Amino acid sequence: MKLGSFEVKLEKRVSLPGWEATLISLLAILVALVVFSYIFVRAGVNPLTGYKEIFSYAFMSSFGLPLTINRFIFLLLCTYAFIIPIRAGLWNIGMAGQLYAGALSAFAVAFAFGAKTSQNAVLPPGLVIPLMIAAAILGGAVVGAIAGFLKGRFNTNEIVVTMMLNFITYWIVARLIKEGGLFMGASGEGDGFKIPESIYAPLVKNVPFTVFIALGLAMLLYFLFAKTKIGYQIKAYGKSPSAAKYAGISPYKIPLLVFIMGGLIAGLAGYHYFAAVPGVYKITKNYGDFGDLAFYGIICGLISQGDALAAIPIALLFGGLTNGGRFAQGKLKLGFGIDYALLGVLMITLVAFQFFYRYKIVVVRTKKETSDVGIHS
């Protein structure tokens, strides 16, 4: 394409420096938010007002901020559940199913300690909470392992399998918390039973302690991929399975391993939202919404390019956007599902922008005397 004495050309990238990747990711988010302003315009709201409402509620208000942080923890865990398999080139879109399984397992422990029958039961938190977490991890890992095993052993398409597992576990949760199910709550309105106060997850300044788990995982994953042998093996498998085989990396074990790791983190997300967030402490009847929210983990993982530390600010931003979006939706009468719409717009913008991870735009001056000077944008 020619513009005056300049020519705009596309050039295939040989390398992608970190700062350029960050720039592209930020640009993608920015473009998505600009596109998304159409929703405000359509509702007759000034987009700037709209975003101001969203951000001030999400990050400044004393009501909104704790909710944002809870979402942030949840999204970060879902992101990590996605990131580990994607580093091995495999798609885990089964965070929803894995987190349902995690939540069910955690509540099964509480149930075993008699939490359902007595709302005021005094249970030993030092025993029950670790057990609930362990169960959540195990539950998520088992569901993840199914997909990983099928991929490694039979090369079964992991996208379809993880999605099917989402639906399967979705209905199993329904079976257990509704219509006389084992975990049905006393109210009979379709919620699961509520755990007694004695085993509420400990709070630090009103934030569940799971935030430390999430941030600890960030460090751990960063370390895993930057320094360890297992991390190296996962990355090598992800970039080239045939070269990885030559390097002695098992094409059976890696898929299983990454899905177990992803699943256990998603299981933790299930524990976090249903057993650790203040005011919830039960598997709510709208648990499916949290399964849907887990898909933000995909976008977050893709935008952060699989980098565990980069995922932190992005998860925080998305936690704020979804939380603030729900608030703005009510306040500015925008109609239901604004967080869903944002999910879609962000995702498709990101898909369009992945082109720039592979190509760069180069502006070349076409005037004769300076034709050998290239200005790289």
Next chain:
Amino acid sequence: MWEFIVRSLDASTIFTIAALSELLGQRSGVLNVGVEGVMLFGATIGFMVAQTTGSYLLGFLAGIAIGGLIGLLHGFFSITLGSDQVVNGMGIWILGFGLTTYIGYPYTGPLGMERIPNVIGLSPFFFIGVALIIIAWFVLTKTSLGLRIRSVGENPSVAEVSGINVTRTRYLSVITSGMLMGFAGAIYSLDYNPVWSNDFLMGWGFIALALVFFSMWNPYILLGGSILFGTLWQLSLNPQLVLPDLMSRYIWRTVPFTITVGALMLMSTEWFRARWGAAKPEALGQPYIKD
């Protein structure tokens, strides 16, 4: 029992058309894992237009048109930009899932139009579905166009040196494929279950995607598989019609998904592949970039 069979065939129609559309794209070498997303678009836009205008015809046309448009978008990402087709498909799915939840919400509730009349007790779309299968089979195996589509899906560089425009052929397939997906979605929301709610179409598109793998890219096996899954789906919704009190209705709902996983596993085994071979298009999922 008759009603159960009728409802099963109605459900299978949607699987048939959705899976056939995916099959068509895949035969040309383009994978779209976002079938569910395109169907959601077709269902939502079709529902909105039909309810607003009161015309089924316009509703279906709108569903088909939006499907074609999304197909074009997928084609642009996958063919022209040569981006990873799995990422693009996931993008299409999440876009459809997110956006339709929002734009469809004000339309929550029944369609409120007179039902589309049946033909000998069955939905007319059942016959359209069967006809489409036959047409697709004919085009793919008996025509020059079909040969071109199959060739670009098997080996685009051989097709290119034989004088075939790979890009144009793939676009044609992907757009047609999108239109059919939109149509399948519109059948769901206008005929099969004409009530809008925000979490409907749960998993139809993904089962359709799996059905293409089961079918070994053969339209007739695809039809058989669709009827099987339509029946299973109906059974999972209304188990009391056939097997009352066997297990909870919620557990019944897991059955189609569990069977999908089981079947997918079975056909991924070496035992299966050695016997029936893999008919998978060689170039499926690979962008074609001329050098």
Next chain:
Amino acid sequence: MLLESLKRGDTVLEARGITKRFPGVLANDRIDFEIKAGEVHAILGENGAGKTTLMNILFGLYQPDEGEIYLYGKKVNFRSPLDAIDMGIGMVHQNRKLIPAHTVIENIILGHPRAGNILNLKRTGKEITELCDRYGFKIDLKAKVWQLSEGEKQIVEILKALYRGAKILILDEPTSALAPPETKRLLESIRIMTRDELAIVPFITHKLPIVLEVSERVTVLRRGKVSARLETTGATEKSLAREMVGRDVIFRMERVEVEKGKPILQVENLSALNDKNVLALKDVSFSVQEGEIFGIAGVSGNGQQVLAEVLAGLRKAQGGKVLLDDANITHSPSLERWSKGIGYIPSERVDVGSIGDFSLVDNIAMNYYFDVDFTKGGIVNYKGLRKLTEEMISEYDVAAPSPDTMAKSLSGGNLQKLILARVLSRKPRLLIANLPTQGLDVGATEFVQNKLMEAKKEKAGILLISEDLDEVLSLSDRVAPMYEGEFMGIIPGGEARREIVGSMMAGLKPKVEEI
């Protein structure tokens, strides 16, 4: 079927002064070539002589940097193979350009203007059958191409070209993949085609007798230039070979004699299947000693790749035994083999030997991440690996801006140097070098060959697999020509054995006194 009638003896195609450069290589240097209707004019040359480049220029795949092509007396400029096809040039590729999942007839009519909207297989089938009858081809038009033998696939390609109305047929290594009876039938068909005034241009590396049997004229290429134009009537196999190789052997590795030690690798009756589950390695037995280069010569696809992969632990052995220093490693995983002292340089540099999206450090790590010197307690010492990479880059003279460069940005030669550095730095007792110089320019080739020689001096045993006969003969102490998964014998290396090895690669077992 022919577009227009041509008289025997009319010049149909003429190339004048064709020159083509690639970075660092002058592939074609002022090549002149012409062919007449009804003539077979062979182009002869070794690997790397510039045949493939010339062929691709004649078929419109490359544009020449200099020179002109005249077709039926008119100057032409092919922008793509389609232009060449439209003007009556047909190409029979060595790597078949066919769609395996499709039937024979579908492959032939693909993209054909006469295919029609609704395929009229009856009519086209009849027309193709007529072609078959005329030229003596036997083929089942309804068979799928993947079910066919190599010879039958070649027939399909010829039919496709003829059905498109080709008047000039370029054959790339037409007999390299054929069994003797198939070769005989092909030559018979070629004779009939020339009677129909078709011009045939076979490009041939090996199998000199066939050149003499079928063609009238031969143009010999050497190092990108025409080294001779001969009438076959006065030529002999010997004279052709001399023109091909050149009297003066310009650069040859000085073979170092090293005292051989005990056997490192012993292979007994080894068999294995290829990707299509066909037995591709049959009962092979040999041993490699310390300080020895054991060469395997052969045309691509005769089981060398399968043998290399089995020895590297990347493919299952079907039967037989592999001993490394007398320890049975037949079923050991590759990682165990690397730590026991095997080094493997794969032929697929880009897909197997390296990871394009990884930095050079990460690529070096492929052979080191499991090494206790660099990985302790599951933690990889990247600092140490980086230092190692820097050392290798300078020692092996790899042209790369930094150790953090992505491997995909390296040229083929530099990538191979990097792989070589990685594998040799582990001081392997046994080095398996699979096509180590394939596709490299002269400088890089020399470098790689020197490194192999150095490893030999350090008492490593080397298994060298090569399709370049000169390389195998000049470097190896012993040579095993391989044909259809079997060794045709094991003979001492050296230039003098060239013709014997060549015929053994083509499947002939030598008489005892020749060895």
